[in-house]
Amino acid sequence: MSAVPLLFGLLTFTFFIIHLTPGDPVLLYISGDIDPQYAANLRATLGLNDPLPIQYVKWLKSMLVGDMGVSFSMHDEVVNILARTIPNTLILTTSALIVNFAIGIALGMAAALRRGKTTDYIMNVVALFIYSMPEFWLGLMLILGVSLHLDWLPASGMHSPLALYLPPFEYFLDLLEHMILPVFVLGVASAAATGRYMRGSLLEVLGQDYIRTARAKGLSETIVIGKHAMRNALIPIITLFGLSLPFLLGGAVIVETVFSWPGMGKLTIDAIFARDYPVIIACTLVSGVMVIIGNLLADILYAIVDPRIRYV
Amino acid sequence: MSPRFLIFAIACCILLVSCGKGPGKKDPMSETAVVALSGDADNLNPVVSNSTTASEIWANIYPTMFDVSFDLREGKLKFNPGLVQSWSFENQGRDVVLILRKGVRWEDGMPVTTEDVKFSYELYGDTEVASPRRNYVESMIFTNNKFDVDKSIKIIDDTTMVFHFAKTYPLQLFHLNLPPVPKHVFRNADRRTLRTNPANDRPIGAGPFKLEQWVRQQQVVLSRNSKSVLPSPAKLERTVFRVITEPTTRLTELKKGTVDLMQPIYPDDVEDLQTNNPDIKLVTLPPRAYDYIGWMNIDTEEYHRSNKRIIRPHPLFGDRRVRQALTYAIDRRAILREKLKAYGELAVTDFSPIFRWAINKGLVPYPYDPEKARQLLRSAGWTDSDGDGILDKAGRNFEFTLYYNVSNKRREYVATVVQENLKHVGIRVNVQAVENTVLFQNIDEKRYDAFIGGFSVGLAIDPSDRWGDVSSSFNTVGFQNTRVGELLKLGLHARDERDAGPFWMEIQSIIHQEQPCTFLYWIKDIVGVNRRLKNTNINTLGVTDDMHEWYIGDPRAAMSP
Numbered sequence: 001m002s003a004v005p006l007l008f009g010l011l012t013f014t015f016f017i018i019h020l021t022p023g024d025p026v027l028l029y030i031s032g033d034i035d036p037q038y039a040a041n042l043r044a045t046l047g048l049n050d051p052l053p054i055q056y057v058k059w060l061k062s063m064l065v066g067d068m069g070v071s072f073s074m075h076d077e078v079v080n081i082l083a084r085t086i087p088n089t090l091i092l093t094t095s096a097l098i099v100n101f102a103i104g105i106a107l108g109m110a111a112a113l114r115r116g117k118t119t120d121y122i123m124n125v126v127a128l129f130i131y132s133m134p135e136f137w138l139g140l141m142l143i144l145g146v147s148l149h150l151d152w153l154p155a156s157g158m159h160s161p162l163a164l165y166l167p168p169f170e171y172f173l174d175l176l177e178h179m180i181l182p183v184f185v186l187g188v189a190s191a192a193a194t195g196r197y198m199r200g201s202l203l204e205v206l207g208q209d210y211i212r213t214a215r216a217k218g219l220s221e222t223i224v225i226g227k228h229a230m231r232n233a234l235i236p237i238i239t240l241f242g243l244s245l246p247f248l249l250g251g252a253v254i255v256e257t258v259f260s261w262p263g264m265g266k267l268t269i270d271a272i273f274a275r276d277y278p279v280i281i282a283c284t285l286v287s288g289v290m291v292i293i294g295n296l297l298a299d300i301l302y303a304i305v306d307p308r309i310r311y312v
Numbered sequence: 313m314s315p316r317f318l319i320f321a322i323a324c325c326i327l328l329v330s331c332g333k334g335p336g337k338k339d340p341m342s343e344t345a346v347v348a349l350s351g352d353a354d355n356l357n358p359v360v361s362n363s364t365t366a367s368e369i370w371a372n373i374y375p376t377m378f379d380v381s382f383d384l385r386e387g388k389l390k391f392n393p394g395l396v397q398s399w400s401f402e403n404q405g406r407d408v409v410l411i412l413r414k415g416v417r418w419e420d421g422m423p424v425t426t427e428d429v430k431f432s433y434e435l436y437g438d439t440e441v442a443s444p445r446r447n448y449v450e451s452m453i454f455t456n457n458k459f460d461v462d463k464s465i466k467i468i469d470d471t472t473m474v475f476h477f478a479k480t481y482p483l484q485l486f487h488l489n490l491p492p493v494p495k496h497v498f499r500n501a502d503r504r505t506l507r508t509n510p511a512n513d514r515p516i517g518a519g520p521f522k523l524e525q526w527v528r529q530q531q532v533v534l535s536r537n538s539k540s541v542l543p544s545p546a547k548l549e550r551t552v553f554r555v556i557t558e559p560t561t562r563l564t565e566l567k568k569g570t571v572d573l574m575q576p577i578y579p580d581d582v583e584d585l586q587t588n589n590p591d592i593k594l595v596t597l598p599p600r601a602y603d604y605i606g607w608m609n610i611d612t613e614e615y616h617r618s619n620k621r622i623i624r625p626h627p628l629f630g631d632r633r634v635r636q637a638l639t640y641a642i643d644r645r646a647i648l649r650e651k652l653k654a655y656g657e658l659a660v661t662d663f664s665p666i667f668r669w670a671i672n673k674g675l676v677p678y679p680y681d682p683e684k685a686r687q688l689l690r691s692a693g694w695t696d697s698d699g700d701g702i703l704d705k706a707g708r709n710f711e712f713t714l715y716y717n718v719s720n721k722r723r724e725y726v727a728t729v730v731q732e733n734l735k736h737v738g739i740r741v742n743v744q745a746v747e748n749t750v751l752f753q754n755i756d757e758k759r760y761d762a763f764i765g766g767f768s769v770g771l772a773i774d775p776s777d778r779w780g781d782v783s784s785s786f787n788t789v790g791f792q793n794t795r796v797g798e799l800l801k802l803g804l805h806a807r808d809e810r811d812a813g814p815f816w817m818e819i820q821s822i823i824h825q826e827q828p829c830t831f832l833y834w835i836k837d838i839v840g841v842n843r844r845l846k847n848t849n850i851n852t853l854g855v856t857d858d859m860h861e862w863y864i865g866d867p868r869a870a871m872s873p
Binding site: 022023024025038039041042044045070073075077082084085131140143144147148151154155156157158159161162164165212258259260262266267273274275301 | 340341344346352354355359360362375439440441442443444446504505507508512527528529530531533552554556557558560561562564565567568570747748749750752753754756785
């Protein structure tokens with residue numbers, strides 16, 4: 001329940017910050033073909049002429065009854081926009097998170113267990129190389145290489161233009177095809193970092209007395225690593241996982257922009273530039289809730305992995 | 313999991329999805345054109361939609377009153393029958409009688425009648441609706457400052473109606489060309505929330521296409537409306553408008569052949585496309601947009617302090633000689649060569665070169681002449697009295713901040729050149745990039761002394777907002793000139809467009825002399841079209857103006873689905 005005032009404070013803070021930011025949302029659409037009085041009429045229709053405290057009270061009333069308002073730039077209910085965008089983001093970010101942790105943990109383990117050997121060095125160099133590449137650049141290079149020159153995968157979007165006519169399985173394959181490049185950029189780049197954490201954590205655990213004891217007891221290496229070392233080595237990874245959860249709904253601005261993926265990250269950024277106040281606040285709400293849930297989940301996972309941790 | 317397994321797994325994924333493509337069936341893309349958009353449509357209801365992207369789409373769904381074309385040789389709009397079969401002017405031109413075509417039906421089978429047209433104009437004119445096209449009704453009849461639809465529009469029968477105007481002017485037919493929406497769909501709609509009315513998402517039109525699918529932020533699919541008689545069903549089975557925001561990705565899709573048409577192509581990409589992509593045709597559009605440097609003509613501090621009552625010349629730019637000097641001091645040709653290459657032309661005034669009949673050909677662009685600039689500044693009293701390299705007058709240095717919108721690389725370049733050029737004549741320019749919304753608001757409120765702005769002009773000449781009232785948001789530099797005010801009235805009230813020509817030419821002459829802004833260049837947009845797409849006839853009215861005539865010419869060049 002303590003999260004409720006936290007969220008309320010966050011939203012109020014966002015409301016005032018965004019309204020106090022210079023820039024008039026309706027002026028973006030003024031051009032030679034548009035009525036110069038249009039801005040004034042629209043401002044009145046959208047309630048932007050009210051004093052800020054009145055706007056705040058109106059907004060508060062609406063939020064309390066679950067009305068998030070109407071987007072200025074997209075001319076649609078914010079709830080509808082979120083309902084459309086959140087699944088798109090979840091598809092991308094969940095896949096990326098799975099790839100990130102699956103590959104990261106596997107690579108980290110492999111590097112730790114072969115410490116000082118050629119495999120370890122190669123993995124370190126490759127991990128650093130991938131981690132150092134900006135997502136924007138990596139995305140564009142993949143589009144040029146894999147999509148344009150090799151013509152293996154589509155360059156952008158979630159579906160082919162006529163995917164709506166495809167049967168369900170082919171529709172799913174079409175989605176999968178479009179997911180590969182953005183998930184690769186998001187997942188593999190982060191996996192490099194996760195792998196480095198995992199390697200360091202596992203090496204630290206492998207040097208502990210209880211591991212030596214387990215080996216001295218004659219336990220097989222699989223049990224020593226899988227049962228004794230891994231559970232402890234995973235604790236920092238869980239923290240990392242908890243911190244990554246807001247990303248699930250926060251989206252990935254750069255990757256979504258490069259690959260034209262209609263997700264939350266791009267929605268938030270577009271809304272900020274368009275001064276689309278209702279959408280900005282809704283995105284903040286979603287991110288805020290995810291941070292809270294992420295922390296809660298991380299705490300639960302700590303207790304599962306480490307029996308010493310108990311919450312009263 | 314070993315790295316080898318990982319590589320194997322990724323390869324399997326690619327293989328699996330590749331298996332989904334099977335040869336044999338007729339390629340649906342051989343009947344489909346794909347157009348890349350930089351952003352999604354805001355709304356598919358022409359009454360409230362305010363994005364150009366959206367208008368490219370809804371113009372093919374809704375019926376058009378006239379079949380309009382723009383004659384580039386004459387530089388004039390031509391009106392041919394559309395939903396309006398014939399028209400005549402009465403009462404010395406103040407009344408326009410329209411006869412609608414019989415037998416035109418909305419997609420749902422209801423007839424398109426004069427009631428629909430009148431109701432639509434009522435919506436366009438309602439301030440609660442806040443239509444961006446409300447100015448189209450401004451010369452009709454108003455009662456108590458409110459658009460009086462009953463006095464403005466009289467219905468005789470289902471196909472005959474009369475529009476009453478308060479005056480005669482050249483744009484009357486242009487202002488009668490707003491697309492009607494079906495009254496039976498929107499009759500009970502709440503005016504204030506028309507923007508979000510669910511019916512906007514499933515438009516009922518009568519044009520050559522109908523909406524098949526709109527996945528917001530992803531794509532809009534239009535398919536052939538086989539019942540359309542305005543002007544006829546589309547030749548293509550469907551057109552897909554895909555939202556691809558990143559310019560490099562959009563260009564890649566065009567090169568790949570997965571997009572048939574995209575706009576704009578940047579001048580820097582032209583050479584590569586011409587060399588490596590012979591299957592892509594580049595079409596240059598006539599110039600309708602220009603960039604300019606706005607010099608604030610009026611003292612904005614005094615203007616705002618007096619609540620817009622006191623208008624005095626700006627301390628730096630209030631003198632015409634100073635504004636002329638600034639234009640002489642800036643090497644506009646160098647900017648044009650570097651940033652637009654062959655896809656731009658030097659701007660003389662804000663009258664687009666497309667209006668050939670109205671252009672004052674006697675005006676010569678100001679050349680780059682720093683010496684002349686120094687002379688003019690000296691004659692205006694600006695000298696370097698303290699020897700610090702910066703001109704000064706009455707204790708004030710000639711120094712100002714030039715604002716432009718961040719991430720606009722072309723204007724960033726202009727700002728740098730201006731800073732460097734003006735340094736040579738003794739003026740210190742500080743350059744400041746600001747976010748779009750902030751820039752627009754400050755320009756609109758006349759808060760900047762100097763800024764780089766842009767403007768796109770409509771299809772008919774109407775400079776009244778730009779150079780009329782000082783308080784107009786389009787008069788971004790606070791220009792005022794009594795003679796220009798008189799000429800605007802004369803031009804806008806001329807019975808025939810041609811009659812307004814001499815007035816427009818005189819205005820250009822005054823603007824050229826006064827230099828309220830330094831007009832930089834006109835921009836010719838470049839459109840990339842895959843050669844498999846035929847009969848595109850891309851023109852100044854828009855890339856999709858003749859979309860119902862498009863067809864796929866070479867099936868061998870059909871794209872993969």
